[in-house]
Amino acid sequence: MLNFEETIVGCLRNQSKSKEMVYKSFYGYLMAVILRYVNDRDDAEELVNDAFIKIFNAVKQFKFPANKEEHQKAFKAWISKIASRTAIDFLRTKRNLMSIEEIVEEQEPLTEINIITALNVKDILKLLDALPEIQKLIFNLYEIEGFSHDEIAKTLNIPESSSRVYLTRAKNKLRTLYSKTIANAYATY
Incomplete structure (x- = not known):
C-alpha cells in the first residue's frame, strides 16, 4: 500500500x-464540491470526471507544503479549486447564470451580518438550491471555497462591488428562507 506522497x-x-x-479516495469529496454548484447528478458526475482529468494533467503543478502533516489537506484544497472552476466553466457554457448586472454597493441597503445561532452548514447547503444561480455561485465561492471578492x-x-452585493443578497435570502423553515417546523408541532 502506497502512502499519500508516493x-x-x-x-x-x-x-x-x-x-x-x-480517484477512489477523492471522488466523493469532489462530488460534494461540484454538487454545490450544479443540481443535476449526471452533470455533476461528468464534471467530477472532467476535474480529475484536469487534476491528473496538472498534478506536476501541485507543490507539497513543508509540513508533511499538511500534504493531504493542501492537495484537497488544490483539487477543490480545480473542481469548483470546472463547475463554473460548465455553468458559463450553459448560460445558467442569470444576467449579471453591474451593481454599485450604494444601490443596495447594507444590512448587518447577523448569523442566526442555530444555523448550521447542512441547513445552508439545503437552502442554497433556492437561491438564484449567481447568488448561489458567489456564496459558494466566497463562503465555502474561500475565494476573495477580487478573485x-x-x-x-x-x-x-457586484460580487459583494450578490453575496449580501444571498445571505439575506438564506436568512429569510431559514427563518421560514424554522417557523414551518414550529407550526407542525
Missing part, C-alpha cells in the same frame, strides 16, 4: 494504480 508521485509518473487510488470578480468577469 501515490502523488505515481500520478506524476502516469501510473494507473496511483491515479485509481486518487470572484476576475473569475466571473464582474465588478468586485
